[in-house]
Amino acid sequence: MPTASEHPAGSSFSRVAWVVLAYTLAVIVFGAWVRITGSGAGCGQHWPTCHGEVVHRPQSAETMIELTHRVTSGLSLVFAGGLMAWALRRFPRPHPARSGTVLAVVFLLVEALLGAGLVAFGLVEDDDSVARAVVMAIHLTNTCLLMGALGAAAWAGVDAGPRRLDVLSPSRHGGRWWLLTGALVAVLLVSMSGAVTALGDTLYPVNGAADGTTTGHFLQRMRIVHPLLACGVGLYLLWLAIALPGVPGSPSVRRVANIVAGLVVAQLCAGVVNIMLSAPGWMQLVHLALATSLWVALVLLWLEALSASALSATGSAKASAPAR
Numbered sequence: 001m002p003t004a005s006e007h008p009a010g011s012s013f014s015r016v017a018w019v020v021l022a023y024t025l026a027v028i029v030f031g032a033w034v035r036i037t038g039s040g041a042g043c044g045q046h047w048p049t050c051h052g053e054v055v056h057r058p059q060s061a062e063t064m065i066e067l068t069h070r071v072t073s074g075l076s077l078v079f080a081g082g083l084m085a086w087a088l089r090r091f092p093r094p095h096p097a098r099s100g101t102v103l104a105v106v107f108l109l110v111e112a113l114l115g116a117g118l119v120a121f122g123l124v125e126d127d128d129s130v131a132r133a134v135v136m137a138i139h140l141t142n143t144c145l146l147m148g149a150l151g152a153a154a155w156a157g158v159d160a161g162p163r164r165l166d167v168l169s170p171s172r173h174g175g176r177w178w179l180l181t182g183a184l185v186a187v188l189l190v191s192m193s194g195a196v197t198a199l200g201d202t203l204y205p206v207n208g209a210a211d212g213t214t215t216g217h218f219l220q221r222m223r224i225v226h227p228l229l230a231c232g233v234g235l236y237l238l239w240l241a242i243a244l245p246g247v248p249g250s251p252s253v254r255r256v257a258n259i260v261a262g263l264v265v266a267q268l269c270a271g272v273v274n275i276m277l278s279a280p281g282w283m284q285l286v287h288l289a290l291a292t293s294l295w296v297a298l299v300l301l302w303l304e305a306l307s308a309s310a311l312s313a314t315g316s317a318k319a320s321a322p323a324r
Contacts, residue, residue, distance in 0.1 A: 013083075013090060013097070017154035020079045024150060025292055027072045028143055031115075032288050034069050036202055036281040040124025042066030047116040073115070077108045080150070087153065100153030107146035114139045128203050128219055133196045140195040141188055147292055148299040155303055176244070180302045183240055186233045187295055190226070194291065197226040201279035230271055237264045237298070244305050253308050256301045263294040 034040055042062035043050035050067050084101035091097050114135060118124055123132040200219030241261040244253060267290045274283045 039065035103149035206278040
């Protein structure tokens with residue numbers, strides 16, 4: 001079970017996978033811009049057509065923004081599908097690059113269905129219902145899973161030979177598996193609360209006063225939840241990034257852990273700035289981009305650390321086996 005740092009460098013598949021991941025991140029951030037500008041209904045309650053037309057000439061800025069988002073999202077699915085076809089042809093079973101690309105396509109399809117549901121049920125523009133908040137939280141969770149799958153495919157794709165990553169078995173990694181997997185779950189919870197908070201900031205702009213903490217709409221009252229969760233989970237991730245580099249095996253564990261720590265600090269600082277500036281649209285985009293990058297880095301740390309841990313355990317078992 002080689003680690004990523006031991007793979008042959010310069011894999012064309014891995015490079016293309018990282019490009020697809022970067023493009024998908026840009027699409028995700030632009031999707032937030034659709035929400036911030038209130039352009040979710042730019043094509044009416046029609047999907048996948050725009051105002052009932054397959055080829056529609058935009059008549060407003062909102063229509064242009066929504067139509068652009070649909071086109072770029074569609075291209076994302078095309079790119080991921082091409083990457084999946086490449087992985088299925090290039091890598092043998094049960095190579096993790098195959099699984100990563102298949103999962104990425106599945107999550108992209110779910111993304112499309114969630115987006116279609118938002119439009120079809122009118123959960124756009126000024127809608128402040130509980131249903132919209134729930135769907136937004138699910139939407140961002142699915143986005144995290146999508147980016148994690150693409151990141152895993154890019155990470156595993158540098159090795160064209162047969163591989164099997166046994167990272168789903170807690171018994172092989174002891175407490176380390178629970179610490180890392182718990183971190184992933186915690187970040188997902190923070191992301192879900194962040195999606196609801198961002199929706200509240202869009203529909204009920206912060207006026208600088210302590211509004212929305214104990215009174216007002218539930219989206220305003222939820223504002224205090226996300227910062228508290230983010231601070232707690234951020235401190236846990238910093239501790240984890242410091243503690244994990246002691247894992248024997250791949251030296252890249254230290255590098256990825258340092259990236260995670262740096263992104264945690266950057267994200268916490270961005271969160272503070274976001275609150276101080278009363279959550280302007282551009283800062284929400286920065287905040288989302290950093291959050292998604294942190295999630296991908298954490299997935300990579302999970303893969304690197306558990307892969308190194310399993311490799312070390314296998315080496316120790318071979319060394320302790322009696323010679324025949």
